[in-house]
Amino acid sequence: MASENLAAALEDSTRQGRVYLDYAATSPLLxxxxxxxxxxxxxxxxxxxxxxxxxxxxxxxxxxxxxxxxxxxxxxxxxxxxxxxxxxxxxxxxxxxxxxxxxxxxxxxxxxxxxxxxxxxxxxxxxxxxxxxxxxxxxxxxxxxxxxxxxxxxxxxxxxxxxxxxxxxxxxxxxxxxxxxxxxxxxxxxxxxxxxxxxxxxxxxxxxxxxxxxxxxxxxxxxxxxxxxxxxxxxxxxxxxxxxxxxxxxxxxxxxxxxxxWSCRRFVSVANLRNLLASRILREIAHSSINGFEQCIYDKENQSYNTLPNILNASFQAAEGESIQLYLDATGIAVSTGSACAAGDTKPSHVLMATTGDAEVAHSSIRFSLGLDTTKDDIDRVMQVLPSIVQYLQSISTIKIGEASK
Amino acid sequence: MSESQASWVYSDLVKEHFLSPRNFLMGDEANFPHDTSGTVGNPICGDQMTMYLQIKDNKIVDVRWKTYGCASAIASTSALSELVKGRSLDEALQIGPAEITEFLGGLPKHKFHCSVLGHEALAAAVKAYRAK
The missing domain is CATH 3.40.640.10 (Type I PLP-dependent aspartate aminotransferase-like (Major domain))
Known part of the structure; x- marks a missing residue:
């Protein structure tokens, strides 16, 4: 296994069943x-x-x-x-x-x-x-x-x-x-x-x-x-x-x-979990960044949000998206990526290219999308393994942190 | 391998090399004293790799690598590192994409370029060594 810390984290996570964070791709039947x-x-x-x-x-x-x-x-x-x-x-x-x-x-x-x-x-x-x-x-x-x-x-x-x-x-x-x-x-x-x-x-x-x-x-x-x-x-x-x-x-x-x-308010709890994931990623994973809005805010008066309450997109410098995605999958966690490799394409996400103009940010991106069934346990599960996965991929990467190409 | 597998799914061997890669170089490259190295690819294209070789009497005695790339890039570099150990430089240069892919039990069609990359990194390292 890749490294002992990572191996232990992966093994522990795998035992705990599946976490589905790809609701934006498709959602389970009600x-x-x-x-x-x-x-x-x-x-x-x-x-x-x-x-x-x-x-x-x-x-x-x-x-x-x-x-x-x-x-x-x-x-x-x-x-x-x-x-x-x-x-x-x-x-x-x-x-x-x-x-x-x-x-x-x-x-x-x-x-x-x-x-x-x-x-x-x-x-x-x-x-x-x-x-x-x-x-x-x-x-x-x-x-x-x-x-x-x-x-x-x-x-x-x-x-x-x-x-x-x-x-x-x-x-x-x-x-x-x-x-x-x-x-x-x-x-x-x-x-x-x-x-x-x-x-x-x-x-x-x-x-x-x-x-x-x-x-x-x-x-x-x-x-x-x-x-x-x-x-x-x-x-x-x-x-x-x-x-x-x-x-x-x-x-x-x-x-x-x-x-x-349904009511717009129903998604406030989803937005809170999304925001929790965003802050934990930024706090616990070095060289990570959020694409789009960092925090989702509910506007009570207009019953609206500044960004969708269920989608969070993050990039991890020097760690490639498909590899992160497949390591997460190996522990039972399903997410998606804007990396070209994963889509069977030659170009990375046109959306992230339009917003950042930085191909490495696009290749290194992960989209987490939550549903009404997502729990705080699911977020904890992600944060139990994601820091070691990213750190490991960064440590074997040819890209030296801080010297990333633009 | 069935058509559907060929189009997308990684073989068990690829998965194994991806999840437990061999001979990777963790952290600073100073951790592995080497006689030569070669880098190919570009992070902008989503794949980049470096091979580091220890050479004695024209033979590759040990090897390490680093990769920024997808699962098949990691797996094929890992496979290549296993294949080149103990071979002479000329023998190592003979290892092409076909042998790497075969060693891994096949790669999805659109992933072939990843294995080509490993071969090119090795060739670049040997070329740099011979130019010394």
Missing amino acids: PCVEQRMVNVLHELGTGVLGNASALHSPGHLAHEILEHARASVARLIGAEPDEIIFTSGGSEANNTVTNIFAGQTQIVSAIEHPSLLESARQRSGKLGVLPVDEKGRVKIRETKLTKPQLVSVMLANNELGTIEPIEELRRHFPSACIHSDATQAFGKLKINVKDLGVDYLNISAHKIGGPAGIGALYVRRGAPYHPFIVGGHQEQKRRAGTSNPLLAAGFGAAADWAWDN
């Missing part, structure tokens, strides 16, 4: 979601459910399940049911929106999800990319492009948790259509599409305890639209393909759970 899906699966198995497009009774039942779920999802974000299109998830929704404005002028932020950035690059006529500050806040005024048809900025960033000023964006581009990818913010922040003033907004079920493989795209009544997947009348001719009542039912159940149980 028990009520699982129950609802099992019930629907049973009806599918017995042949009671048909194709939601069919006119017979089994088809009608499937249609009802689908529409019930649509109403639940719509309610949660302040939309009307007919403004909700079910999609396969965030990537499809992002592709759909940029495709509506094919050949036209689009403005996006530098830290959007790759599915938005890549599709905007391929489909826009002219593309403007808004830079961000060191915390990841978009600089709305820094574009030379005037009169864009589409402006797309995410509601909160998936790597840093930084929240973007969508209402301000709306005011700054009064004649553009505004799209916001709310995949990460969903379930953590209060989202109301009318208050935000957006024309398009997308969310994903599996970020709030629903199943992966289904999401929704909100399209404001009257906003320009044409389908990305054509050749079927489903979703009011807005997205071809047989409807999936099983996934929709799971999504709807997760949305109902959030409606009944």
Whole structure:
């Protein structure tokens, strides 16, 4: 084993079971979601459910399940049911929106999800990319492009948790259509599409305890639209393909759970654990830094946060992210990294490159993302092993601390 | 190795070399008196490694290394350090990426460059030694 201290810490930690701190990647199914899906699966198995497009009774039942779920999802974000299109998830929704404005002028932020950035690059006529500050806040005024048809900025960033000023964006581009990818913010922040003033907004079920493989795209009544997947009348001719009542039912159940149980305040305890982890990392691990906001602060009056309460991104000088991630995994702790190596890519996180401009900081980054089930014990478990892992990797690193290349 | 394994998962041997690497140099390089060293890679690309060699009568008698890099960079440098010990300089230079990868029971496709890096670090160290 690497070193005796580390070996002992790893062995001790491994015995204590798994710690999941990758909720931003996907979150475990809520028990009520699982129950609802099992019930629907049973009806599918017995042949009671048909194709939601069919006119017979089994088809009608499937249609009802689908529409019930649509109403639940719509309610949660302040939309009307007919403004909700079910999609396969965030990537499809992002592709759909940029495709509506094919050949036209689009403005996006530098830290959007790759599915938005890549599709905007391929489909826009002219593309403007808004830079961000060191915390990841978009600089709305820094574009030379005037009169864009589409402006797309995410509601909160998936790597840093930084929240973007969508209402301000709306005011700054009064004649553009505004799209916001709310995949990460969903379930953590209060989202109301009318208050935000957006024309398009997308969310994903599996970020709030629903199943992966289904999401929704909100399209404001009257906003320009044409389908990305054509050749079927489903979703009011807005997205071809047989409807999936099983996934929709799971999504709807997760949305109902959030409606009944959720409040912004619920995440205050998560924010406290996130902040505890941030301070302990800075205090107990030499040459560590926090990317984005160091502390998450709850604004009681407005029921909002300065940054997502569940995401913490940290970098550890001279220790590479994938190695930290896999050492943590060997002790039963799941996190993610912005290192290129881990993503099977040649470039490190474009988000950290946009905020820091420092590839080593990006390669050496770890994202911890917490959920409502995360406990102080989980944070203690991380801090039981992380200092020795980082110290060990730093001690065998070619990079001498303090001489890191910029 | 199945297709899905080849695309992502590390072999048990890679994991073993990653979690218990051999011949690494901890802390200051003065801790290992050496006749030559070679560094390749760049932290900006996410991988950098240095090989330190003790050489006697044209033979590598002992070796240490340092790496800033991912799991397969650590594992392949560890593997290379095992492979070169006791070999003559010419023999050691024959060790290419294929042999390192084979020693580790395969590497995920996109990780091959990591093993190439170890080989290049060794070549740089030998070149520096011969230039003395």
